[in-house]
Amino acid sequence: MSQQINLFNPIFLKQKKYFSVVTMSQALGLILLGSLAFYGFAWYQVQELARQTQEMTARYAVEQQRLISYANEFSPQKAIQMLNEELRSLEAKRDAQQLLLNTLKSSAIGNTRGYSEYMRAFARQTVSGLWLTGFDISGDGEQMVLQGAVTDPRLVASYIQRMNREVVMRGKSFAALQMKKPDNAAGATPGYVEFSLHSVGAEEDKR
Numbered sequence: 001m002s003q004q005i006n007l008f009n010p011i012f013l014k015q016k017k018y019f020s021v022v023t024m025s026q027a028l029g030l031i032l033l034g035s036l037a038f039y040g041f042a043w044y045q046v047q048e049l050a051r052q053t054q055e056m057t058a059r060y061a062v063e064q065q066r067l068i069s070y071a072n073e074f075s076p077q078k079a080i081q082m083l084n085e086e087l088r089s090l091e092a093k094r095d096a097q098q099l100l101l102n103t104l105k106s107s108a109i110g111n112t113r114g115y116s117e118y119m120r121a122f123a124r125q126t127v128s129g130l131w132l133t134g135f136d137i138s139g140d141g142e143q144m145v146l147q148g149a150v151t152d153p154r155l156v157a158s159y160i161q162r163m164n165r166e167v168v169m170r171g172k173s174f175a176a177l178q179m180k181k182p183d184n185a186a187g188a189t190p191g192y193v194e195f196s197l198h199s200v201g202a203e204e205d206k207r
Contacts, residue, residue, distance in 0.1 A: 121163065133149060180194055
């Protein structure tokens with residue numbers, strides 16, 4: 001008497017890894033190169049604005065001396081009025097340049113560090129049976145969408161807890177979780193489910 005046992009189960013199939021270590025390293029390298037290029041350009045802009053501000057300050061000092069000289073030599077009311085208007089215009093330009101320079105130096109324009117820390121966090125926090133297939137990060141990181149697949153839906157909660165330990169994720173939270181079975185044209189039951197995590201900012205943008 002013989003008995004046949006079917007040992008085939010789709011869950012034991014080797015899952016396709018969309019992001020290998022080499023791919024993640026290459027992406028991280030590109031992000032780092034982009035960050036360096038951005039910092040180089042920002043540094044050049046700061047230096048150029050500083051030079052222009054110095055020129056404006058020097059010109060302002062020269063015009064002040066002209067005003068004093070004209071007042072002492074001629075004292076015409078019309079000339080003084082014209083010089084005062086020119087001085088006010090130069091003051092406004094100088095203040096605008098100084099404000100822009102201070103804004104660039106204080107990094108108040110938003111996220112100037114790039115997204116390399118998020119890439120490192122994704123690489124560090126790996127969970128067996130869970131893998132990412134895509135992500136979208138915009139702005140200063142408040143708008144974030146993570147997409148992936150998992151063999152056990154309960155692993156998603158564990159993954160969120162581990163990501164919350166990362167410094168770059170502090171102050172950020174996910175507002176929505178969507179799960180669905182993948183489309184399978186072959187008709188076999190897949191051994192995993194797809195998930196999508198939306199941060200608070202991303203969920204509000206959808207509304």
